[in-house]
Amino acid sequence: MAIRTHYKEADIRRLLEAGMNNTQIARxxxxxxxxxxxxxxxxxxxxxxxxxxxxxxxxxxxxTVEVDGGHMVWTGERTQDCSPVLSHSGTKLSVRPIAYEIQHGRKPAGRVKAACVYAWCVAPEHQADAVDRDRTRTQPRQLDAAAALLGAN
Ligand SMILES: [Zn+2]
Incomplete structure (x- = not known):
């Protein structure tokens, strides 16, 4: 018994090999x-x-589009106050915490802001959460204390 095949069989086979689904092949x-x-x-x-x-x-x-210096510009949706957001499962998600999680592998604590010179930057490695900002604020004080100790000797 001969197997009935389509006259476009060779083309269909090629696209099947390429891993396309039926909708893509049909189109x-x-x-x-x-x-x-x-x-x-x-x-x-x-x-x-x-x-x-x-x-x-x-x-x-x-x-996102990466620009000079590793900064990233958001090209997607924004809220009325210009915060970058993206739609996911029917809700709007704030983009910065997502960027933060990409870089740090954990959810941020508190608000996430760009830690570089550009407030608009959404580059994952340039985002800082409340904990990170606290750390950078306390560092100079610790350095001052160390300097004072050294000066006392
Ligand atoms: Zn940046």
Missing amino acids: QLRITRETAAQVREELGYPLAPRSVPPTPQDKFTAA
Whole structure:
């Protein structure tokens, strides 16, 4: 018994090999999704895994542009007061805590602000939370104390 195949079988096979799903194949070859699904089955290809939805981190990367000095400009959505936000699962997430988590691997404590010279910068490595800011504020005092000790000797 001959296996019935589609006249675009070679093209479909090529796209299946490339890991495309039925919708993508249908669009590319101007065939129906049903045909793509049918040929996939006939050729013995497994169902394409459902595409993984983008994480907030993926969305962050997609909406930032790196500029000179490693600073990053946010090109995505903003709130009315210009804070960068991104939509995720139907809610608006503040972008800076996401940037912070990318860099530090943990959620920030308190407000996250750019620690570099640009208030608009969203570069993950340039974000500081309340704890980081406290630390940089106390450091000069500790240095003063050390200097005073050295001076006393
Ligand atoms: Zn910066």
